[in-house]
């Protein structure tokens with residue numbers, strides 16, 4: 365008996381060791397790909413296998429980044445873009461959820477609006493950019509509007525669908541206590557759909573980046589999207605690629621934050 | 636005058652393709668403190684009738700009076716409706732679940748809360764207050780749902796197959812518990828069930844329903860000797876077996 369249990373312990377230890385080993389291998393390869401990609405890029409640019417004017421090189425990008433950090437200008441641009449994205453993302457999600465609540469509240473409104481939602485959802489929202497700029501002025505109001513508008517309709521549709529799928533018997537339970545429609549919404553519908561709302565957050569984060577960058581292309585005043593368009597116009601591709609890398613880093617950070625939030629919320633909602 | 640008067644209720648469900656008459660001229664008087672069972676084939680409109688009595692559904696015609704007044708006009712929660720499944724809110728703790736009715740009715744105070752916790756204790760679930768429904772077994776959840784329904788202190792209880800999802804032992808135990816609880820508080824109750832034995836063991840009167848359209852086919856009154864026993868004891872009584880036969884035969888006639 366005793367020897368059997370020590371045997372199992374040993375197997376368990378081996379299993380954990382194999383997991384650790386595997387993780388190490390995966391990390392090594394990931395690092396290798398990273399290093400390989402950037403060194404090949406650097407090398408081919410130096411040896412002029414590719415046109416250094418177009419493809420720049422990691423060292424030039426870092427050099428540029430350092431000067432931009434020294435004069436502080438990069439922080440303003442990052443600040444603008446991140447601020448616009450967060451605001452667009454929150455606005456899009458909140459107003460989408462609010463719209464969904466209105467649709468749920470009034471079945472008549474939802475029936476009337478149904479075809480319009482379908483059309484709006486099918487339409488590429490960035491095409492609205494020029495109209496937004498004319499309507500709201502070429503400033504960050506329009507950019508935030510772009511960041512929000514791109515996610516609002518899909519959020520509305522997804523959240524409304526999940527509102528409708530909540531088991532009506534939960535509402536019956538509340539109604540037997542004389543609950544109003546508002547109480548039913550607050551006590552049953554909204555909490556039941558919390559997981560869905562959180563998972564739309566993840567999608568919306570990505571969408572808002574698209575909206576904001578396109579908005580900055582069009583407005584062309586500030587932000588990382590502006591740097592890309594500007595760099596393109598003056599043929600400074602180090603600037604374009606640097607902005608691109610910064611966007612990649614910040615988009616990833618934001619996505620990870622939302623994912624962390626999701627894990628937390630889901631955990632607390634179904635302990 | 637009777638506590639609950641069901642007067643000439645008919646109900647028809649309309650859909651695009653069809654109109655289905657679920658209930659046709661149902662009339663029934665129920666005295667305060669009595670226990671009625673609805674027994675009948677699937678689809679004969681028992682759940683529909685409960686929904687109408689509870690006020691969740693408006694009948695096509697007829698009316699339901701509780702203490703002489705339409706149910707919608709009552710300011711107190713006269714009716715507690717326990718649905719076929721427990722429908723506890725999974726994101727709320729047991730405590731939040733059982734206090735839900737009091738909170739919605741704005742009747743949550745020190746005394747009513749204490750009373751609710753005492754009920755939870757009596758039903759054998761002390762110490763589960765901070766757990767979530769999914770940590771409990773099916774029978775425990777059913778009991779919590781019962782506490783939630785009773786906590787609001789309704790005068791009339793509507794129970795839609797509350798024991799159907801339980802194993803036999805738990806079911807017998809809960810029958811005794813519910814019966815004792817209702818008796819001690821003097822509540823009026825209507826129980827929907829498919830189980831003839833359960834109907835006999837628990838109730839004072841059994842209403843047999845026929846279907847297409849749903850109607851009351853017959854009312855059978857349970858003899859005095861059985862009424863005074865607990866459901867478990869009643870099942871062992873000789874009268875029980877003979878009443879079982881009677882009800883069984885009636886149900887067979889019904890199908891013809």
Ligand SMILES: Nc1ncnc2c1ncn2[C@@H]1O[C@H](COP(=O)(O)OP(=O)(O)OP(=O)(O)O)[C@@H](O)[C@H]1O
Nearest residue numbers: 648649650655657676677678679680681682683684
């Ligand atoms: N929302 C609805 N729309 C249309 N028809 C309905 C609806 N609800 C019930 N019905 C119909 O009304 C009839 C009675 O249904 P009900 O649910 O009241 O039966 P029941 O006696 O409770 O059956 P069971 O014992 O299976 O629970 C059935 O024929 C059913 O098809």
Ligand SMILES: [Mg+2]
Nearest residue numbers: 681682683795
């Ligand atoms: Mg039913």
